[in-house]
Amino acid sequence: MTYCAGILVQDGLVMIADTRTNAGLDDISTFRKLHIFSWPGDRSFGLATAGNLSITQSVISFLHEGLPHPETGEIETLRNATTMFRAAQLVGRCIRHVREIDGPALDEAGVKFEMSMLFGGQIKGQPMRLFMIYGAGNFIECGIDAPFLQIGEHKYGKPILDRAVTFKTHLYDALKVGLISMDSTMRSNLGVGLPIDLLVMRRDAEDLELNRRIEAGEPYFHDLRERWSAALRAAHMAIPRPPYGPSSP
Amino acid sequence: MTYCAGILVQDGLVMIADTRTNAGLDDISTFRKLHIFSWPGDRSFGLATAGNLSITQSVISFLHEGLPHPETGEIETLRNATTMFRAAQLVGRCIRHVREIDGPALDEAGVKFEMSMLFGGQIKGQPMRLFMIYGAGNFIECGIDAPFLQIGEHKYGKPILDRAVTFKTHLYDALKVGLISMDSTMRSNLGVGLPIDLLVMRRDAEDLELNRRIEAGEPYFHDLRERWSAALRAAHMAIPRPPYGPSSP
Numbered sequence: 001m002t003y004c005a006g007i008l009v010q011d012g013l014v015m016i017a018d019t020r021t022n023a024g025l026d027d028i029s030t031f032r033k034l035h036i037f038s039w040p041g042d043r044s045f046g047l048a049t050a051g052n053l054s055i056t057q058s059v060i061s062f063l064h065e066g067l068p069h070p071e072t073g074e075i076e077t078l079r080n081a082t083t084m085f086r087a088a089q090l091v092g093r094c095i096r097h098v099r100e101i102d103g104p105a106l107d108e109a110g111v112k113f114e115m116s117m118l119f120g121g122q123i124k125g126q127p128m129r130l131f132m133i134y135g136a137g138n139f140i141e142c143g144i145d146a147p148f149l150q151i152g153e154h155k156y157g158k159p160i161l162d163r164a165v166t167f168k169t170h171l172y173d174a175l176k177v178g179l180i181s182m183d184s185t186m187r188s189n190l191g192v193g194l195p196i197d198l199l200v201m202r203r204d205a206e207d208l209e210l211n212r213r214i215e216a217g218e219p220y221f222h223d224l225r226e227r228w229s230a231a232l233r234a235a236h237m238a239i240p241r242p243p244y245g246p247s248s249p
Numbered sequence: 250m251t252y253c254a255g256i257l258v259q260d261g262l263v264m265i266a267d268t269r270t271n272a273g274l275d276d277i278s279t280f281r282k283l284h285i286f287s288w289p290g291d292r293s294f295g296l297a298t299a300g301n302l303s304i305t306q307s308v309i310s311f312l313h314e315g316l317p318h319p320e321t322g323e324i325e326t327l328r329n330a331t332t333m334f335r336a337a338q339l340v341g342r343c344i345r346h347v348r349e350i351d352g353p354a355l356d357e358a359g360v361k362f363e364m365s366m367l368f369g370g371q372i373k374g375q376p377m378r379l380f381m382i383y384g385a386g387n388f389i390e391c392g393i394d395a396p397f398l399q400i401g402e403h404k405y406g407k408p409i410l411d412r413a414v415t416f417k418t419h420l421y422d423a424l425k426v427g428l429i430s431m432d433s434t435m436r437s438n439l440g441v442g443l444p445i446d447l448l449v450m451r452r453d454a455e456d457l458e459l460n461r462r463i464e465a466g467e468p469y470f471h472d473l474r475e476r477w478s479a480a481l482r483a484a485h486m487a488i489p490r491p492p493y494g495p496s497s498p
Contacts, residue, residue: 155404155405155437156404156405156407156408158405158437159405159408159433159436159437160481160485162436162437163436163478163481163482164481164482164485170490172490172491173485173490175490175491175493176485176488176490176491177485179491180485180488184408187408187411187412188404188407188408188411200493209494210493210494212493220491220492220493224488227484227487227488228484228485228488229412231480231483231484231485231487231488232409232412232413232481232484233412233413234480234484235476235477235480235481235483235484236409236413236422236425236426236429236477236480238476238480239425239429239473239476239477239480241419241421241422241424241425242421242424242425242428242469243469244424244449244459244461244469245458245459
């Protein structure tokens, strides 16, 4: 499994991804799923991946090599895409290209073409944007009403995002809530695990403000997990017991 | 969708179920999914259902009518089942019976035979037990290490159960945590909604201590939702922001 979340708030973008992959429960490895494409001062992008690792890694390789534009024949890359929308389309085209190459053999082998991606970032002078891109290469964009997107094992970590994140949330509070969301997911699904990769991009910086890996035992994340557990315990214990009983209406 | 949880603690059993059913997003209704079979002082059972409503309702009808025992030919019902294990087997046989009758036509119509049930209760002088019964009529039993089982849309509400419920949890704290779990699910999935049905059975009472429906606006549940929201907000706000930044290691 995998869990990745992208949060787009007023001050910038947070992306978080775990690193656990498994082919069955008995074959667990660590692979980076949060990829960075950055030309500081001009443009920076984060790309988080979920699903079949052979597919998503091939997509990443095509993004590095570029694809010929279907009409002009010129090699298109994230470096020369003119807008975030075009850049997201390029990611989608790379996905479709991998499907053309590998799809038939995967079909024959009974392997589904399953994958999804979060793609966020900013090109100088243009808006910062965050997209969720599907296996067919189509995509949706994050809006300000629900300023986050998730891929992979998303349900365990969604309630806290639903409750705690708005467009006006402080950038590092968004990171904090993203880490709480990751913690909830890790506790309920062993297929999601440490280390965690994260990035923070401040709006209009066109650069990464933070690009970090949280390993097991990292003091802040350890403390966050302990505090959150203790606070949840205190929270449910502070709620009175139901007044219902044999004699209640 | 549906969300049902059963919690089996030292002092007894809690079962909770929502009542929303939907055939598509534009056809939403209220149906009871928590069914009670009770002969006070001798035996009481709760049965919560998820999945295709035509299947689960047919199973309930067969449970009321009874099925001939495959060897003796005698009509077996929940009233005369000799143990909780036999009673759970009877539920499984009713499921298989419905599959025999309706399965081929459902297959032809492309409708999957999807359903699951929670079945809990106690027969006088025997242990209280809680089972999760699958669409094939097989089942698993709740143990003391993870003293709860869930069916339906279970992921949103699992983290709080994972954290807050142990076998020694007070019976009405278990009910409270079950309601928090239901609240988390309702917030994240519109397919799960009020009213909520619940029951509480105290161990060795062989009767229902509580059999109640929570409607919209019910004061305790309303207050629980408000308090839980406020406590979560306070909890994540009390955690310090990540100390990471451009200059951090």
